[in-house]
Amino acid sequence: MLISAFDRVAHNFDKYRRLPHGVPEAIRSAVFDATKIASSHPRLLDIGCGTGRIGWPFVVAGDDYVGVDLSAGMLGEFAHRAAAPDGGSPRLVMADGRQLPFADSVFDLVLLIHVFGGLGDWRRLGSEARRVLRLSGSLILGRIAPPADGIDARMKRQLASILETLRAEPDKTDTRSDVEGTLAAEAAASSRVIGATWTCERTPRGFIERHRNGARFSALPAPIKEDALRELASWAAATFGSLDASFTESHQFELQIFKFQNTMDRP
Numbered sequence: 206m207l208i209s210a211f212d213r214v215a216h217n218f219d220k221y222r223r224l225p226h227g228v229p230e231a232i233r234s235a236v237f238d239a240t241k242i243a244s245s246h247p248r249l250l251d252i253g254c255g256t257g258r259i260g261w262p263f264v265v266a267g268d269d270y271v272g273v274d275l276s277a278g279m280l281g282e283f284a285h286r287a288a289a290p291d292g293g294s295p296r297l298v299m300a301d302g303r304q305l306p307f308a309d310s311v312f313d314l315v316l317l318i319h320v321f322g323g324l325g326d327w328r329r330l331g332s333e334a335r336r337v338l339r340l341s342g343s344l345i346l347g348r349i350a351p352p353a354d355g356i357d358a359r360m361k362r363q364l365a366s367i368l369e370t371l372r373a374e375p376d377k378t379d380t381r382s383d384v385e386g387t388l389a390a391e392a393a394a395s396s397r398v399i400g401a402t403w404t405c406e407r408t409p410r411g412f413i414e415r416h417r418n419g420a421r422f423s424a425l426p427a428p429i430k431e432d433a434l435r436e437l438a439s440w441a442a443a444t445f446g447s448l449d450a451s452f453t454e455s456h457q458f459e460l461q462i463f464k465f466q467n468t469m470d471r472p
């Protein structure tokens with residue numbers, strides 16, 4: 206039974222969205238460096254863990270890591286990694302992050318990485334994340350931050366405007382700033398760190414292929430998707446000279462760390 210839009214795209218998620226070699230490992234190190242959790246073996250929950258793109262290095266390193274996801278397809282891809290030569294045996298739970306099957310205050314770190322896009326009732330997910338987090342723990346929002354004037358960002362803006370004229374926008378609720386603002390207001394302390402920086406080649410064609418395989422976009426009716434991508438392709442060819450024009454971009458992985466216990470309250 207299909208219960209998540211991600212089931213449809215799970216088999217292609219890593220093909221289009223894999224991070225360069227060493228980046229997930231750098232993100233793992235940044236998570237521990239930035240949170241300075243006192244426990245020598247912190248318990249970590251990754252809500253919306255997906256295929257393990259970010260979670261896998263935690264598994265390989267033997268961390269006390271639990272991944273939760275709503276999509277059986279995405280979890281299946283994560284589990285499939287266990288057959289890799291670097292081994293590891295992920296602890297994965299299929300559940301809705303808005304109704305977690307865990308007791309209160311049991312995790313030292315809760316990761317929320319690219320999980321809020323299109324999620325209407327994000328507040329429930331946020332409050333569940335806080336419920337299972339120990340008072341001394343850290344809640345971490347993570348995201349890939351491409352340059353604002355880069356190919357992906359420009360293509361994304363153009364596609365949004367095309368979909369608007371076709372009156373067929375996918376659910377483009379961008380909840381990230383609401384989530385960030387709410388957590389920052391509730392937190393005793395918050396900080397932002399860059400966990401990794403890398404360069405990558407981007408082409409308009411690459412964006413179109415990736416987007417075609419995105420969970421929210423692929424849920425649109427087929428004729429609208431095709432019209433929108435055709436229009437986007439002709440705009441991109443005129444704007445960049447060719448769909449295969451290649452641009453080198455610098456991308457970053459940004460972590461926002463929220464702590465809810467005042468330092469003065471710590472034992």
Ligand SMILES: C[S@@+](CC[C@H](N)C(=O)[O-])C[C@H]1O[C@@H](n2cnc3c(N)ncnc32)[C@H](O)[C@@H]1O
Pocket residue numbers: 209211252253254255256257258259273274275276279300301302303317318319320324330
């Ligand atoms: C864009 S993917 C990101 C996956 C992973 N965090 C990463 O960055 O590679 C979003 C993931 O969140 C999951 N997800 C969305 N809503 C969820 C919910 N309410 N509870 C649990 N998982 C959810 C989706 O199934 C999908 O696997």
